[in-house]
Amino acid sequence: MSGDHSEPPADPLLAVEDLRTLIRADRGTVRAVDGVSFAVDRGEAVCLVGESGSGKSVTCESLTGIVPQPPAEIVGGSVTFDGIDLRAADTDRSAIRGARIGHVFQNPQHALDPVYSVGDQLVEAITIHREVDEATARERSIDLLGRVGIPRAAQRVDDYPHEFSGGMAQRVAVAIALAAEPDLLIADEPTTAVDVTVQARLIDLLRGLLDDGMGLLLITHDLRVVAALADRVLVMFGGTIVERGPVEAVFDRPAHPYTQALFDSYDGTTRLAERPSRDELPADGCRFRAECPHAVESCAGGEQPGFHTVGDGAGTDDHAASCVYYGDGYDAEVIQSAGRAVQQSATGDDDD
């Protein structure tokens, strides 16, 4: 690379701009992903956190267009992967899927086809995109199984999915996603069904792949996994990203009221029960305003508030929240002091 420092840094591996996905149901249209923007670089792990139904999975599935259409419909935004516009009509997305962007789904036991042996499915994942002879593909399958921590991989490779436990199926699903050595791995809760020792092993594996330059977009509910793997965190709520930043900054100084509420709920105190059950999220303005203790009039109307840098004095411009309090004319201290209270109660948890 040239040493010209005035040039902006090279394009990120994956750049998402203003992605919008609707899900059309009989009872109306849900704006599952509503203007999401983020980037994942090579060798970087970006973590999507947020409650169920916040649009994390739909975001991930919209990137390569594997979200079922219909009922879903990707209505706007751009997704650029390594210089390729994934939303363009003439892009051969199936050549990217699997080969360059791997996907690990939730529900591992369902991710495997019951009529084929695990080895067959790994071989399939390898040979869909690459012309390799069967012996090589099989050897590589056994190697992959070993790497994700399946004991006696050489024997287990001929077993059928129903002979695997949930955690092992999960690991096989990871192995399938990694079979073609993708440049970007999108992992939807890859560690939920496995016990802690296997989880540690998977995290080690993912770390090794990150060191090799693979990008990782990770969805998880487990803040320990976030702490162990992520470089940056995106907090999603109601189809929008409400806060983004380096993992330390977001953990230490959660800036958005929703992030604070989310982190607070992890320590199991009573705050969760106090939150009102919601029928409909607001469709405009700040989606969190109905539950936000700090909501003001300007939270309503228009788009989700723009990102404002959280001036937390740590020198990180990356840490930003989509909250009017961080804009001009508001006192962000109101929210940040609330955040500090949360942070104190959650500290014990997030450093594993």
Place this chain on the structure above:
Amino acid sequence: MAAPSERPRFERVDWSAVDATRRTVTPERTILAVGLLIVAALWLYDRYVAHVYLVAEWAVAPVDWAVMAGLVVLTAYGVVPAVRNREATLRVASAIRDRPVLVAALCFLGGLFVVGTVLPLVLGRPELNFGYVYQPPLGFAADAGWSPNCAGEIRQGTGIQRYCEGSLQAPLGTNGRGQLVESLLVSGARVAIYVVVFALAFVVPLATAVGVTAGFRGGRLDDVLRTYVDVQLCIPAIFLYFVGYMYVGASLALLLATFGLLSWGPVARLVRSEVLQRREDGYVVVARSLGASDWYVARRHVLPNVTNTLVPAVVHLVAILIVAEAGVAFLGFSDVELYSWGSTIAEGLSPDRGTAHQVWWVSTTPAVALAATVVSLKLVGDGLRDVLDPRGEH
């Protein structure tokens, strides 16, 4: 600054080019093309040069051509994949071995196939022999007055009654025209096998293709296909057969075309509803996320996962078609030259000598063969459903 994008990776290949060469020439397609070309060449030869005879004076009829083409299709897409996927075939074979009932049913159907395809060529048509009519089967006796001659011993009964005993010349007896029942059975087996081959080679793929396409694709195509199937279900096959019968007379080809091509609607519906569930399954999503095409996913992941439903439904369809053919033949609307089991049963039930129960062997033997065939089919359908599922227990 080290560029991480330059880490070692597999060589990039133009997959579309590789796919094209990889996909167009397969053993299945080669066999199919060669086989169909041979059948077509024979057909042209038969039509424009000289008649092709299966055996002696037996000219090839349209239905024979259709069944020959059907056999080619079944060889290309049944036998060839089974040979290519040796491991899967061996797994299924070993699972079959654990089920004696399934083995017995398969043996029966296998025997029927050989009898129905090879023996008619060897034996030819059942020969008339008016000198020896209503000969009883071996071990039984019949009124000696019915037949000019008796092949076996003649036994004196009470008064003037004399009985003709069964002999090795006609081990299963003869009918009212002196035709051997065993050769009538063989001819009937041929008709049954024709029905099976036609159904498996043409009707079942059609039903499956429509069901999978409608379920997997959904949308407008689903609406069109579903409506078509619904309309088709409203047309009674037997009515259409009789309309055709008025113009071309009794014909097995007509029967197969009308009953076969109007009967697959329920199978297509069943497959469609099953596919609707399967296409949401995780492995389908995973296969898509791996970059597999719709066609690939449908063939490799959806189809094998609907065999649970498909196999029994298909086998049921075949059994229904065999019974329908026998029914039409029983009513006397089929080609009498083919000696379908149905027409032999009808013949035995209205004999010109004695009563139906006195000449029971003429109707009972083909009835037993028909029943055994249908029962075997059902057993094979249920058995195959179980052995094709690697999860085993149901």
